[in-house]
Each structure stands twice: as C-alpha cells, then as structure tokens.
Amino acid sequence: MSTHSGVKIDLRKQSDVVAARQSGRRIANDLGFRSADQTRLATAISELARNAIQYAGEGVCYITDESNQHTAKVQVVIEDFGPGIPDIEKAMTLGFSTSDGLGAGLQGAKRLVHEFAIETEPGHTRVTIAVSRPKE
Amino acid sequence: MSKEKQTPKTIAEILTENEDKLLAAWVKTIISQADSRTGALMTEQELGKQAAEVLAALRVALTAEKFDDLTRPEFAEVVSLMQEISASRAEQGFTPSETASFVFSLKNTLLEYMQKELSDQPELLNTEVVKTNNFIDNLGLITFETFAKTREKIIYEQSEALIELATPIIQLWDEIIMLPLVGVVDTRRSQQIIENMLEKIVQYQAVVAILDVTGVPIIDTRVAQHLIQTVTAAKMLGTEVVITGFSPQVAQTLVVLNMDLSAIRTKGTLKAGVAEALRIVGKQIAAQ
Numbered sequence: 001m002s003t004h005s006g007v008k009i010d011l012r013k014q015s016d017v018v019a020a021r022q023s024g025r026r027i028a029n030d031l032g033f034r035s036a037d038q039t040r041l042a043t044a045i046s047e048l049a050r051n052a053i054q055y056a057g058e059g060v061c062y063i064t065d066e067s068n069q070h071t072a073k074v075q076v077v078i079e080d081f082g083p084g085i086p087d088i089e090k091a092m093t094l095g096f097s098t099s100d101g102l103g104a105g106l107q108g109a110k111r112l113v114h115e116f117a118i119e120t121e122p123g124h125t126r127v128t129i130a131v132s133r134p135k136e
Numbered sequence: 137m138s139k140e141k142q143t144p145k146t147i148a149e150i151l152t153e154n155e156d157k158l159l160a161a162w163v164k165t166i167i168s169q170a171d172s173r174t175g176a177l178m179t180e181q182e183l184g185k186q187a188a189e190v191l192a193a194l195r196v197a198l199t200a201e202k203f204d205d206l207t208r209p210e211f212a213e214v215v216s217l218m219q220e221i222s223a224s225r226a227e228q229g230f231t232p233s234e235t236a237s238f239v240f241s242l243k244n245t246l247l248e249y250m251q252k253e254l255s256d257q258p259e260l261l262n263t264e265v266v267k268t269n270n271f272i273d274n275l276g277l278i279t280f281e282t283f284a285k286t287r288e289k290i291i292y293e294q295s296e297a298l299i300e301l302a303t304p305i306i307q308l309w310d311e312i313i314m315l316p317l318v319g320v321v322d323t324r325r326s327q328q329i330i331e332n333m334l335e336k337i338v339q340y341q342a343v344v345a346i347l348d349v350t351g352v353p354i355i356d357t358r359v360a361q362h363l364i365q366t367v368t369a370a371k372m373l374g375t376e377v378v379i380t381g382f383s384p385q386v387a388q389t390l391v392v393l394n395m396d397l398s399a400i401r402t403k404g405t406l407k408a409g410v411a412e413a414l415r416i417v418g419k420q421i422a423a424q
Contacts, residue, residue, distance in 0.1 A: 014322045021354060039385035040392065046356040105357050108393035
C-alpha cells in the first residue's frame with residue numbers, strides 16, 4: 001500500500017511557485033527519481049503554477065505520493081478558480097500563446113511529464129500531472 | 137486583618153497596592169529564567185522600564201469588567217504596548233519563547249500576589265484567577281502574532297535586499313563583461329538584469345557579455361523567454377551574449393519545452409564561454 005503522503009501549497013506569488021516546484025523535486029527525489037525526471041517535474045510544476053497565478057490571480061497546488069507496490073509515482077494537481085481557458089484545443093496546439101507563454105507552458109508541461117489531464121471551465125481549471133517509474 | 141466586611145479587593149487594587157514589589161518580582165522571574173537570553177540581550181534597567189510601563193497600562197486594563205474581549209478601550213494601551221515590545225524583541229533577535237515568556241512570567245507573579253491577598257475569599261480568588269489567566273493568555277496570543285508579523289516583515293525586507301545584491305556584473309577583460317545568475321529568475325528580476333546589463337555594456341564598452349546560468353536550478357519557458365529578451369536587447373547595442381552553464385537536465389528540459397535557443401550562443405561551461413569571448417574580441421591566453 002502507498003503512504004499517500006502529500007503537501008498543499010497555496011499559490012499567490014512568485015515565491016510560491018518556487019516553493020511548489022522545490023516540494024515536487026524533493027518528493028520525486030525521496031521516491032528515487034533520476035535528477036532529469038526531478039528537473040522535468042519541477043519545470044512542469046513551475047509552468048502550471050505560474051499560469052495559475054498569472055491568469056487566475058491565485059491557485060492551489062497539491063503534490064502527493066501515489067506510489068503502489070510496483071510503481072513510484074508523484075502526482076501534482078494544480079487548481080485555480082479563474083476565468084478558465086476558453087479554447088483548450090487551441091491552447092494545446094503548438095505555437096499558441098495568449099499573453100506570454102500559456103500555450104508554450106501548457107504544451108511544455110504536457111511533454112515533460114508522463115501523465116497529463118486538464119479540465120477547464122469558467123471559474124475552475126484543474127490540471128493533473130504525474131511522473132512515474134517502475135520500482136526495482 | 138479582617139476583610140469580611142470590606143468590599144473584596146479586585147486585581148486592579150492588588151496591583152496598585154503592590155506595584156513596586158510586583159515589578160521587582162516579575163523582572164527577577166524573567167531574568168532568572170533558565171536558558172533565556174533576555175538578561176544578555178538587554179539591560180535590567182531597560183527591562184525594568186518596559187515592565188513598569190506594562191504594569192501601569194495593566195492597571196488601567198484591569199479596571200475593565202470583562203476580560204474576554206481585547207478590543208475594549210480599556211485594553212488599548214496595554215495591547216499596543218505589548219505589540220510594540222514584541223516587535224522590538226523580534227527585531228533584536230529574541231526567540232519566540234523568550235518573547236512570550238515576558239508576558240507569561242507575569243501570570244505567575246500576579247497569581248502569587250492574588251493568592252496572598254485573597255486567601256480568605258476562595259470564591260473570589262477563583263473567578264479572579266480565571267479572569268487573569270484568560271487575559272494574560274490573550275496578551276500572549278497578541279505577542280505571538282506581532283512577533284510573527286515582524287519576522288515576516290524582516291524576511292521580506294531581506295529578500296528584497298538579496299535581489300539587489302544578487303546580480304553583480306563583473307568586467308572580465310577589456311570589452312568582456314560577465315553576469316553570474318544565481319537563484320530564481322522571475323519577471324521583476326529579469327527586468328533588473330536587463331537594465332543592469334545594458335548599462336554596464338555601455339559603461340565598459342563591452343563587445344561580449346557572458347551570462348552564466350550555472351546557479352539557476354530551473355529554467356522554464358518564462359525564464360527562457362527572459363533570457364532571449366536579454367540577449368535581443370544586448371544585440372541591439374552590438375554586443376554578443378554567450379550563455380554558459382546550462383546543466384544537462386536543463387538542456388534536455390528546454391528541448392522538450394520546444395524552446396528555440398539556437399539563435400543564442402551557448403557554451404556548456406564558463407571556461408568554454410570565456411575562451412569563446414576572448415576569441416570574439418581577438419585575444420587569446422598564451423603560455424609565457
């Protein structure tokens with residue numbers, strides 16, 4: 001059984017973005033992820049957390065250890081209650097960006113991690129990402 | 137003494153009658169507390185003065201009928217005094233417990249005197265003790281809150297100061313300047329970096345600027361965009377920018393992020409960057 005331990009970080013200012021990605025990196029490190037994977041996860045958190053602050057003013061980031069017997073897994077949920085992303089299909093298309101980097105950030109985050117899901121509607125956006133690796 | 141027929145004494149009266157003795161006992165308690173540095177961080181005289189002010193304010197406060205609500209006007213003085221004292225403690229480097237013990241040690245001292253004075257009226261003693269307890273606990277909470285707020289303010293000011301310090305620009309050789317970037321590059325900081333760099337480019341008539349990012353742990357799309365802007369701005373002044381120190385992890389991440397940095401000259405290490413910069417200005421390091 002997994003321990004399902006985790007942290008919650010409120011995202012309000014730039015330094016919270018740093019706190020969130022450092023927590024992500026630390027948890028990935030504790031679960032034995034390689035440093036390249038740690039960097040990729042931290043960068044993805046950085047992109048998404050920044051988006052939440054930039055477009056919604058503030059958000060919340062939950063980082064949990066979702067490991068089981070066979071797989072080590074870090075899951076990150078970043079949630080905000082901002083305007084939502086009007087055309088999510090377009091936002092996920094290469095080369096799309098609303099101000100400076102929503103498109104690049106979202107697509108980048110998706111490519112950096114193993115699992116990526118986004119639900120968005122006016123008033124609520126929730127991005128779930130995860131990195132995983134088989135346990136030895 | 138027979139007090140049965142007298143109106144029972146209130147804490148306020150007890151305090152007024154015994155103010156000098158109480159003050160001395162209180163100061164002694166604070167100073168003599170084990171592992172407290174209060175005695176070392178301030179003189180007994182200063183401490184005595186603060187304690188006396190608090191007692192005087194407390195005398196006013198304790199005339200109140202109810203002690204549960206600290207927003208009552210009677211408490212204004214003692215509350216603002218405690219806030220002032222806690223804030224100055226935080227600035228002087230006292231620990232939270234050293235700060236809180238200032239007010240909590242008053243509790244024992246007060247209770248001692250109340251027990252003495254009201255020994256023949258257990259019921260009154262009881263209610264007064266509860267009141268005093270509540271009151272001092274509330275003061276303690278205020279102390280903690282102010283202490284934490286002051287510390288937060290100090291941390292904020294320090295981080296501001298750090299941003300100022302964190303972007304030194306070094307003249308490496310004639311026409312070559314170098315900026316070692318350390319830590320978090322956000323929008324505000326990158327603007328400052330661009331401004332500083334452009335200013336120094338003009339000042340040193342730099343032909344090459346080396347931007348070393350060894351100390352930047354995470355480079356996401358935003359940071360990469362800031363770097364590109366910095367390079368573009370420098371190019372307008374005719375200066376070549378060489379970025380050095382991307383870690384292998386960062387390089388991989390930037391490729392995945394689809395950030396096109398091919399227009400920027402990059403070198404893996406600062407050493408290679410310096411060699412490149414010298415080559416651009418037509419100099420070389422030779423053995424004697």
